[in-house]
Amino acid sequence: MxxxxxxxxxxxxxxxxxxxxxxxxxxxxxxxxxxxxxxxxxxxxxxxxxxxxxxxxxxxxxxxxxxxxxxxxxxxxxxxxxxxxxxxxxxxxxxxxxxxxxxxxxxxxxxxxxxxxxxxxxxxxxxxxxxxxxxxxxxxxxxxxxxxxxxxxxxxxxxxxxxxxxxxxxxxxxxxxxxxxxxxxxxxxxxxxxxxxxxxxxxxxxxxxxxxxxxxxxxxxxxxxxxxxxxxxxxxxxxxxxxxxxxxxxxxxxxxxxxxxxxxxxxxxxxxxxxxxxxxxxxxxxxxxxxxxxxxxxxxKPTSTTSGGAMTMTPHQALSKAPTFHSTGFLAEKQLSGEQAEGFIDVFKKITGVVTTVGKHALPIVSPLLGPVGGPVSAIAGAALGAIANACAESAMDGMVSPLTSTDRAAAGTMERAILAEASLQAVLKMENSAVTDKILSNMEKTYSHLAPNVKHIAPKLVPGLLSSANKITAKKNFMQREEELSRTLSRRPLRGNWAESSIGSNDFVDSMMQPTRPLEGEEAFFDGFGSILSTAFQVGKPLLREGAKFGFGLLSKALAESSFDAESAVDSQETQAAELVAKRALMGEAALQAVMKLNKSELAQLSLVNNQGDIHEEGFIDFVKTAAQKIGSVIKDTAPFVVKTVVPVVLDALAKPGTEQTHAKHLSTGTRTLRKSRSILSMVHDGTLKVSTLGPHEVMASLGRAKQPSTQGGITPVLRRVDSNEDLPVFQEL
Known part of the structure; x- marks a missing residue:
């Protein structure tokens, strides 16, 4: 033959x-x-x-x-x-x-x-x-x-x-x-x-x-x-x-x-x-x-799925390539009913393009909020959403949304937390497939699906502040060249900052982050305060994705949807679509941060990153997160506080004083930019969501702290075992 x-x-x-x-x-x-x-x-x-x-x-x-x-x-x-x-x-x-x-x-x-x-x-x-x-x-x-x-x-x-x-x-x-x-x-x-x-x-x-x-x-x-x-x-x-x-x-x-x-x-x-x-x-x-x-x-005769055989893939590559993530089993997709606009996989695929140079990625949105500045802009959006979440969480206790009375209190730690969240997401997107990677993605999926708020009606309020920030970042001299220069790092130095382990308990990720760190060349002055940024993120910053904040966001979103603020022009603008995308990236970043904070030292040590050429990245996971955090922080340190302290009152005051939002928006705009009206290309609202599970029932329930499964006998919920019962193992016989 x-x-x-x-x-x-x-x-x-x-x-x-x-x-x-x-x-x-x-x-x-x-x-x-x-x-x-x-x-x-x-x-x-x-x-x-x-x-x-x-x-x-x-x-x-x-x-x-x-x-x-x-x-x-x-x-x-x-x-x-x-x-x-x-x-x-x-x-x-x-x-x-x-x-x-x-x-x-x-x-x-x-x-x-x-x-x-x-x-x-x-x-x-x-x-x-x-x-x-x-x-x-x-x-x-x-x-x-x-x-x-x-x-x-x-x-x-x-x-x-x-x-x-x-x-x-x-x-x-x-x-x-x-x-x-x-x-x-x-x-x-x-x-x-x-x-x-x-x-x-x-x-x-x-x-x-x-x-x-x-x-x-x-x-x-x-x-x-x-x-x-x-x-x-x-x-x-x-x-x-x-x-x-x-x-x-x-x-x-x-x-x-x-x-x-x-x-x-x-x-x-x-x-x-x-x-x-x-x-x-x-x-x-x-x-x-x-x-x-x-x-x-x-x-x-199977159809080739690659041009040259199997490739080392990051979670981003694996998820964007197909609706399956073949490392610990196929991701089962099923349609679910509910109010959430998109499922985890849909959002995960879209937010990966935020930082890609526009024109080289199949994002049907062209906006100053995307492209090279997308990462810093997402962190700024995360800081603003974090402050809104803090205010909403307090208001939710009374079952209503009220005007914010203390912006400083709501903003405390949100910028620092958002910097770390975006840096963690960037590291997760570069992870090489492994069992720990699957654990991270599974935890992210659960956190995002259960706690991510609907930001459709909140995103329009962020547009002016985010546009202003994007323009300032882009206007910096030789921004792209500066980003390339910042990739060079110096020898490790101890971090300065007030660090009290008792404030959050023992955590291996936190302990690793607070170890001596490589400063970025050209940003030594920023590095002097980097330890304080990390300690503030861990000790002061509150999780953006948490139950009380989600409930408060729901009340706020409903109120904004019913308000009379020029909703049609905002919803149809490309900038608003981009703002919604970076807002979702900020939420995904928080999910990534919460997931990696659950890892122990052994699991953290197992993580490897893949560079753009498909080779193992020279930096380890923790070092990459710290390098990324310095890059992001040095860019947004002056812009994020302005956006947070200005946008948050705009959002909440709009509830009590309809009609005043346009004045605030004009104040935040550059004065030369006009929001364009066009039909939406990306529809962020669907009738259902795609939900996945990257871990089996044992790991999913155990990671939730509820290692149990339903029983059909009398309503009893037995604890799942983590190992086989071995009842089906062979009995060896003499010849």
Missing amino acids: SLSKYAGMAGIWTMDSSSAPNAESSFGLETTEESVFDPDHRSLADPNDYRDGGKYRAIVKLQMRYEKQNPDDPAWAMGTGWLISPDTLVTAGHNVFSWAGGEEGLGRAVHIRCFIGYHGRDSVNSPIVQRRYAKTIVTTAEWLTAKDNRHRDVAFIQVDRPFEGNLRVFSYKPTPKVGDEMIGVVGYPADKSVVDKDGREEKGAMMYEMFNDIQYNLEDKKNNPLQMLKYRISTFGGQSGAPVIRKGANQTAIATHVYGSGDKNQASVIGKYGNDYDTLISVFTQGYPVAGVHEGINLV
Whole structure:
């Protein structure tokens, strides 16, 4: 058969997990030859690494039986996989379709058991072990049709139900064409064994790891015709399908280990030189038409989702690319009824364009409030909304909105809090996909969906002040050049400021932020007060998204909607649409800040950022937030207080004195700008919202502090467990 006939095609099949035979004690069936080098530097993985939240929690122990395997043969093949979502893992193609065992091989797998936390037979009743069955398999058609296609030796397994807990699922990126870096392979090698409590030896029972500094060149076709990733890292049968990991705080896989050959072991690679992971994964959900059948396996021709294979993506890129966020499972979208104009995903996609240069982004709004000044303008909007929220929260206690009597009190800490919120959002938008990223997004979704107020009728009141601020920022000499210069940082210095931990309690994010910090070059004077800005944000600034503020905002919004202030011209203006967008970005920034403040030190350390070229950002998450906060703060320090102290009375006084708003608006305007009237291009009001959930029910409820689920028995609400009950784990039998 011509290999070209199957290029770009995938095979997919399902299996009946209900009829899987019991596990046996023999695991002698191996499918590849792999090399252990002298000296062998593999080391036993720390048990904490495969416990819940451990860095290797997403490493999967696999046990397989095949279609053509003798039914009387008690042996199970063994392999390794790695989770990219709670219900989807990557492994070697030969684990799911074996060419071993004769000329025709053993064929497709008919039973696959998948374990996380596995560390021997005696561990199956351990609370850290979870087991699932393979449900659906996808692999390359080229691997299914020719065993020499080692470069296509990769597969994806979707299990019968998601794994649970803090999984630390892997992100992946295209294998670089050349490299000189520390990489490693982590899996279950069959040449390592343990003796169980009954005295039986078990091969491949324990997880091992090895890292080495490897130089490689995928374009050296003379010595590497299949363009595999080669490395001198010891492996053995049972480790096939293990991730090839870049060593570092963030777990990024750049290939899948498949077999050994001579003085090098090898991996099938991701991207241009190997396999398009995103396209292959899409076979699970897209329902591509069957293009052929091979060995009883349906073949399909998926549509490529990338130009060069899977890419390292930030949450912004992943969410804007498709309505799915494939890192801890697909985002389920469903239409809900309600008054909120848009759902989290809709808003998240739109607010990411606020700071993009107008003309390079598909934003159908051209306004001075967007483009390069969008970030600072959003922070100013956040400060104004924060002050309004403080006033509304007080008024809401009496069930009414009254004129503000103390602007200074309402404005206290709002600018500082808004600076930190916008900086946190900018960092979140650059995060590389990981389990912690999913936790952040899930918390943001819950906070935003539950507490974000409707700002449609409030945004018009912000337009004059925001326009004035945008014009002042833009008018600064060489603004764009200055932004570029501010990216350079100096050596770390201690922060000055009154910092009392007792004011908010112990918080790892806050503690990290208050550590010695790099000043921005050219802004040393601003840095002298930066510590005070941070401490004020944490100790004085109140969350913009909170229950009392939302209720007060609702009263204010209703009153503004019923007021007689030139509503039609304001609603139709492009500036008002832009103001509404930056206001929503400010709300999203607060959601981001609240989410990252919930992380512990370990979770913060796991976060990596991706730059515009798709590489890991040189700054860590905390350093990036502090750098961004200095950039924003140095720009708005003189403008934000003016807007807050002027706009807030305008908004609230409008309720008591209809007709006076236009006077205030003229006072705030530049005097030369006229608000343009046009039909709205972006409709911010819909009949329902799109709601997503990036975490399973255990994590969602636990993060809300209510680890419970409804029960159908007598109204009892039992507490959900964070680990499997293990009642479905196998009983091992003597041969």
